[in-house]
Amino acid sequence: MTTTTTQRRPETTVSDRTMEQPVISLRGARASLGSRPVLRGIDLTITSGEVVALLGANGSGKSTAVRSVIGQVPLTGGEVSLFGTPLRRFRQWHRVGYVPQRTTAASGVPATIREVVSSGRLSRARFGLFSRADRAAVDRAIDLVGLADRAGDPVDALSGGQHQRVLIARALAAEPELLIMDEPMAGVDLASQEVLAETLREQVAAGTTVLLVLHELGAVEPLIDRAVVLRDGCVVHDGPPPEAVGQHALPGHDHVHPHATGEPLRTGLLT
Numbered sequence: 001m002t003t004t005t006t007q008r009r010p011e012t013t014v015s016d017r018t019m020e021q022p023v024i025s026l027r028g029a030r031a032s033l034g035s036r037p038v039l040r041g042i043d044l045t046i047t048s049g050e051v052v053a054l055l056g057a058n059g060s061g062k063s064t065a066v067r068s069v070i071g072q073v074p075l076t077g078g079e080v081s082l083f084g085t086p087l088r089r090f091r092q093w094h095r096v097g098y099v100p101q102r103t104t105a106a107s108g109v110p111a112t113i114r115e116v117v118s119s120g121r122l123s124r125a126r127f128g129l130f131s132r133a134d135r136a137a138v139d140r141a142i143d144l145v146g147l148a149d150r151a152g153d154p155v156d157a158l159s160g161g162q163h164q165r166v167l168i169a170r171a172l173a174a175e176p177e178l179l180i181m182d183e184p185m186a187g188v189d190l191a192s193q194e195v196l197a198e199t200l201r202e203q204v205a206a207g208t209t210v211l212l213v214l215h216e217l218g219a220v221e222p223l224i225d226r227a228v229v230l231r232d233g234c235v236v237h238d239g240p241p242p243e244a245v246g247q248h249a250l251p252g253h254d255h256v257h258p259h260a261t262g263e264p265l266r267t268g269l270l271t
């Protein structure tokens with residue numbers, strides 16, 4: 001795997017995309033968790049090839065928004081469409097890769113890295129049988145996240161950052177056109193962060209549409225076309241990413257890393 005300096009993609013592609021069909025469309029999306037309204041009328045359109053960061057303070061509804069996009073949280077109002085198809089009729093899940101927030105690749109069932117990543121390819125495999133191309137795609141995904149030499153290792157022997165790499169490889173195994181990742185860098189060691197950033201660069205270069213829930217832009221900042229900031233379940237900013245800011249850089253920010261211990265680590269995120 002090579003590490004390259006990231007360049008922003010040519011501006012021309014942004015205007016080209018405006019003519020394209022939305023990959024994700026949320027219209028007046030409302031959702032509640034328990035009795036609590038969490039999404040309070042979200043409008044969001046993401047077109048092909050865009051790389052969008054979804055930012056906001058803890059509890060602003062970021063995870064709920066992406067989970068509503070993939071149908072894990074039902075809407076109580078409004079609409080969501082994927083690739084132009086209303087979610088209730090959408091069946092082409094091989095086009096979507098999803099990396100959930102802070103989970104583990106170990107499921108309690110003994111499994112190797114290759115087995116977990118292969119599960120992400122099932123949506124492409126005909127009748128559940130893997131062709132040579134399917135196996136090659138699985139190997140490519142494992143290689144992309146720098147775990148080729150560990151492919152036969154059990155996932156429960158991995159560090160947190162390596163787990164995250166496996167989950168990303170699982171999402172990439174189906175060669176999705178849309179990649180949705182919920183805080184992929186959270187709790188990940190620096191070496192894995194760099195691998196993940198490089199993996200993302202390669203996906204973006206290949207034209208994959210990306211929606212990333214992030215605490216802060218960090219290493220992936222150069223890849224981001226657009227930032228959408230949520231507050232209390234509403235979109236309060238949709239446009240250029242905020243300027244790179246450091247820890248404690250902005251007054252009034254209120255995002256706290258959930259994995260922080262003791263004194264909360266506050267990040268320089270727009271609030």
Ligand SMILES: Nc1ncnc2c1ncn2[C@@H]1O[C@H](COP(=O)(O)OP(=O)(O)OP(=O)(O)O)[C@@H](O)[C@H]1O
Pocket residue numbers: 033034035036038056057058059060061062063064065258
């Ligand atoms: N199962 C649940 N039942 C009730 N409320 C919930 C549930 N899950 C989350 N919530 C609440 O819904 C709100 C939005 O949560 P969500 O996880 O979408 O926010 P977030 O912006 O992703 O936050 P974070 O940055 O902390 O992950 C929060 O106030 C959270 O406490």
